Amino acid sequence: MTQLQVSNVPLDTECRPDFPALHQDVNAHPLVYLDNAASAQQPSTVIDTVAHYQRHDHANVHRGVHTLSYRATDAYEGARDKIQSFINAGSRSEIVLTSGTTESINLVAQSYCRPRLAPGDKILISHLEHHSNIVPWQLVCEQTGAELIVAPINDKGELIIDAFDKLLTDDVCLIAIAHVSNALGTVLPVKDIIAKAKSRGIAVLIDGAQGVPHMQIDVQDLDCDFYAFSGHKMFGPTGVGVLFGREALLDAMPPYQGGGDMILEVSFDGTTYNDLPYKFEAGTPNISGVVGFGAAADYLQSVGMARIAQHERQLLDYMMQKLGEIDGIRLIGTAAEKASVQSFLVDDIHPHDLGTILDHQGVAIRTGHHCAMPVMDFFGVPGTARASLALYNNADDVDRLVDAISNARRIFT
Amino acid sequence: MSAVTLHDVDELRDLYRELILDHARSPRHFGKLDGATHTAEGINPLCGDKLRLYMRLDDDNIEDASFEGSGCAISVASASLLTDMIIGLPVPQALEFFATVTARLTGRQAGSDDATPPELDKIRALDGVREFPSRVKCATLAWHALNSAIHGESAPVSTE
Numbered sequence A: 001m002t003q004l005q006v007s008n009v010p011l012d013t014e015c016r017p018d019f020p021a022l023h024q025d026v027n028a029h030p031l032v033y034l035d036n037a038a039s040a041q042q043p044s045t046v047i048d049t050v051a052h053y054q055r056h057d058h059a060n061v062h063r064g065v066h067t068l069s070y071r072a073t074d075a076y077e078g079a080r081d082k083i084q085s086f087i088n089a090g091s092r093s094e095i096v097l098t099s100g101t102t103e104s105i106n107l108v109a110q111s112y113c114r115p116r117l118a119p120g121d122k123i124l125i126s127h128l129e130h131h132s133n134i135v136p137w138q139l140v141c142e143q144t145g146a147e148l149i150v151a152p153i154n155d156k157g158e159l160i161i162d163a164f165d166k167l168l169t170d171d172v173c174l175i176a177i178a179h180v181s182n183a184l185g186t187v188l189p190v191k192d193i194i195a196k197a198k199s200r201g202i203a204v205l206i207d208g209a210q211g212v213p214h215m216q217i218d219v220q221d222l223d224c225d226f227y228a229f230s231g232h233k234m235f236g237p238t239g240v241g242v243l244f245g246r247e248a249l250l251d252a253m254p255p256y257q258g259g260g261d262m263i264l265e266v267s268f269d270g271t272t273y274n275d276l277p278y279k280f281e282a283g284t285p286n287i288s289g290v291v292g293f294g295a296a297a298d299y300l301q302s303v304g305m306a307r308i309a310q311h312e313r314q315l316l317d318y319m320m321q322k323l324g325e326i327d328g329i330r331l332i333g334t335a336a337e338k339a340s341v342q343s344f345l346v347d348d349i350h351p352h353d354l355g356t357i358l359d360h361q362g363v364a365i366r367t368g369h370h371c372a373m374p375v376m377d378f379f380g381v382p383g384t385a386r387a388s389l390a391l392y393n394n395a396d397d398v399d400r401l402v403d404a405i406s407n408a409r410r411i412f413t
Numbered sequence B: 001m002s003a004v005t006l007h008d009v010d011e012l013r014d015l016y017r018e019l020i021l022d023h024a025r026s027p028r029h030f031g032k033l034d035g036a037t038h039t040a041e042g043i044n045p046l047c048g049d050k051l052r053l054y055m056r057l058d059d060d061n062i063e064d065a066s067f068e069g070s071g072c073a074i075s076v077a078s079a080s081l082l083t084d085m086i087i088g089l090p091v092p093q094a095l096e097f098f099a100t101v102t103a104r105l106t107g108r109q110a111g112s113d114d115a116t117p118p119e120l121d122k123i124r125a126l127d128g129v130r131e132f133p134s135r136v137k138c139a140t141l142a143w144h145a146l147n148s149a150i151h152g153e154s155a156p157v158s159t160e
């Protein structure tokens, strides 16, 4: 990777060499990796940064006076700064490091919502959410007697704005909504939603797991209260993620978990909690994962999110056109605003069979319900096949996908 | 670009043999069974297969069987073959079949061909799954449901 971009070199040509996992044969065919929405591959810079940390700098963070502990702390806190800059948060205190989107959302459910919810209060989500943005709210509603309400979608997979607006009443405590649907690819109008919520004093959490890999995120510009995302969907390691939270809100929230690192002073009479963001980071964190996460944020910034978005938009158009030409295909998720994710079904071939046949031809896609069973119910299907594109995918990958699907149809007819 | 070779298609056809595709397209004994005495559900969370097996037992004999639900070609074909095979069997023999089939499909059965009785001949059509580890669970799902229905377990069996 170089800082200086030559704009006429296609992005995939430039970036593919950075991703060692892409350069292998799977079932005797060069791998075509189209399961990026589940987890993206890692560039060498992430792999090497993690390895360097493990080889040279590992110790516990925030605790030791010795050199390695300082180095580990610097690497860990340095990654926090990179992530802060990546999403343009106003302060590093607003970057709470978690194990992933799932934990970030649970943290908000338990620390922000639970103390302020009473029977009659509501949490508003949409019909296209990932289970991670459904179940934590069901749990807190059970605990408090609050009600979970669900804004409907239309058959393109778009949020029905009128219906959403009608649900936006003053007894809504929090809106929790995806930036991008992992099953359908729909990009939600989060900025409008946040503005409407703000005018009523309602807090908003954005599930950004599928937002960060595809577009520039600026949490100050969005003006959201919480933004949750995961390292592994943006070319970093698994098991690390972020909860961005507005400082004033985080400050007023009780800790999520108790333990080491989140305290200033402990006695049996009571405990004073540490400052932000450490109040929410109990226990020894996933240090190497966070260090790799920081390297991933650097990598994306050096490539440029605007270039990535442009590349993916062109490739998505190409993929939707090519898929659309296949006889017997049903595209699921055809919103006007989309990120590079496409669900589909072919004839009456079960998605799992399709996934096996494609894998046999070296093409990796995801099949199943994509942790979004309500979406599958809405479309009346048990699951779908899903191809999701990243910055390193190209038209050849799409052609291989289409060929592989044609072969599947040959076997099944 | 890598063309898909004849070999690939052959291997895939070994998984999706005519008999499998036929049973997947037109499953036998499909639907709810009136007067069922035993039933169990099988769930494969990985691909969303969800099958319910019904049996009517009389004096330790499987008088009738059926299944309903949805799933991939492998799991539906396997369930369809299963119902074909167990109707009329004494329960102990059905349990033996369960053991033989699961051992055969998971590749645990030594000298598999010899140990599989002729009544189970058709199950050979599922042998292809042995080359596709992620699909073995689909092929064995209905058989696990059979085992748990006979043992009267009420919780759904899951392949996870």
Ligand SMILES: Cc1ncc(COP(=O)(O)O)c(C=O)c1O
Residues within 6 Å of the ligand: A037, A038, A099, A100, A101, A102, A103, A130, A132, A133, A178, A180, A181, A182, A207, A209, A210, A230, A241, A371
């Ligand atoms: C939209 C969305 N939200 C939440 C998650 C959960 O992310 P994680 O498993 O990294 O916590 C995912 C991952 O699949 C997702 O796509």
